[in-house]
Amino acid sequence: MNQDVYMIIADLMRYVFFLIVAFILLRLFVLSLREWRAGAVTKRRRRSVQVGYITIIKPNSLSGERYRLYREATVGKSRSCDIPLPVKSIKRRHAIIFERGGDMYITACYPSRCTVSVNGEPIGRGDGKLADGYTVETEGVSFRVHIEEADELTEEDENIPEEYTDEYDDDNWEESANCFDDDETEAKDPFDDDWYEA
């Protein structure tokens, strides 16, 4: 091929090369974003399965309050926690209650700075197994755990159709996971009032 012809073709091809690389990159970003969002929805769905509730025993100011317990629930002073406890001695993110292999566990977020005990036994850096009727004590707060059977997450729940990924909104989500007495969340409660009295 003549050198001039080569130069003309190479000159034109540089745009083609850039377009191909840019297109691949764009698709990679879009697909990664979609996957990330779908994963976030899966996590939320997983978390949103209610497995029971907790009843506060101490401190007196909160005594008798009930909070819904999800498959994954954060406990802490922060309002964004699933179980927000407005107590001074509690950390913003204090502990996590989670489900593993059909059992519920609690673990401390800062095990070196606060102690969490289940039925009087400190869990230290490990995970404390929870069962119906167990009592959890931590930094001046104690609550009783009430656990009911929850259905296993099915394969269908995990394969979320794409249209679902746009349904959830981060800002509004946290609000729905709160105390029973909150009027706003009461309206969204899928269970009727008799549920926790049963």
Place this chain on the structure above:
Amino acid sequence: MNVKNRIRRSANGLVALTVLFIMLAFGLLTFRDGAVDFRALICGGALSFLLVFAYGMMILAFRNFDRLLYVVVALLIAIGIIMQYRLEPDDAIKQLLMLLAGFIMCFIVQWAIRYHDKLRRWIAPLMIVSAGLLLALLFIGRENGGAKNWISFGGISFQPSEFVKLTLILVLAHVFDRATTIRTMLPALLFAAVCTVLLVAQKDLGAAMLFALTTLVVFFASTGKKGWTLLGTGVGLGGALMSYYLFDHVKYRVQVWRNPWALYEGSGYQIAQGLMAMASGGLFGLGLGLGSPKVIPAYHTDYIFAVICEEFGVLTGICLIALYIVFIIRGLIIALRAPNRFLTIVALGCTVMITLQSFIIIGGVIKLIPLTGITLPFVSYGGSSIVSCTVMFGILQGIAALSDGRTVQEGGRNEH
């Protein structure tokens, strides 16, 4: 169609597009010198076949491997081999053979990662061998490009630091997985410190910086200890400052970085030529084969990014950086879905190691930070580099395949 299926179908299309990119580039290179160069077509065909074959094999053997990560790596490798062929056709063929070896290792690692529990007992001996190799370099190492970091053995030369990288990741993951206090983390931290000091002693500053930064990032990510991380950063900065005053070559590098034009006739020549090459390329480049990259020293290893910018354009260079960012995203997704904490830290370590390496060398080439001679992962010429990078890629893919695509790590700690 759900997200998983859409990703699978799109990834197939993207691999096909990568093959189109390769064939167009090699098709162009076939006619570069007036005469028809059939070797370019064969090389392009072999590369395309290798990438498609490896992709197909992964689909067959590991159902849940990360296809998008594969596309990222395939495109980086494609750009690398195209540039190698454009610069030195013989080197490109050698690199292709090393890539083949790398992919074989990648498959072995990908398969072996499922037995990580049993293989963990080999980490301690590996640690001793790695430290020994780095120590041996001080005595029997061969100097190349200012750093004494090569070992020649029976006619084969390799860079031990490339393989010590893997050991470092495994050691960090092994120790941080179970350790809760700094005292129990000491073996890993000491190993990282010894490696870094030995690399500085060999004048391999790029690798030393990479080791130190990777250790810091992995330490912070796996322990969340802010105070200790800040202390580590302080110690690292102190060490860097000390080496600036102690070693002449460090001082020289910083001087060159601050004003390469003043030392244009000497050691500033490389940085200055690199900057001029990128500037002459403009947004869309001069066109494949139309630049003059050979005026830059180390054009096919450390300075490959400048050559890419010259011939493919700065916009493609930015896309290349963005590809490494996608690599981080994919790596983090794999790390978060890993079935246990050890594999999470290993995946994180591999991701951090590869992306930090790319940012250190790209930063050096664009004169953002002082230049340190390391390779651009998957792109630069270098057998040890491509093999170690594909092994890390294999580890990531192995971990992705282990998390069955739907297991999200449970809150809190994992069972051991």
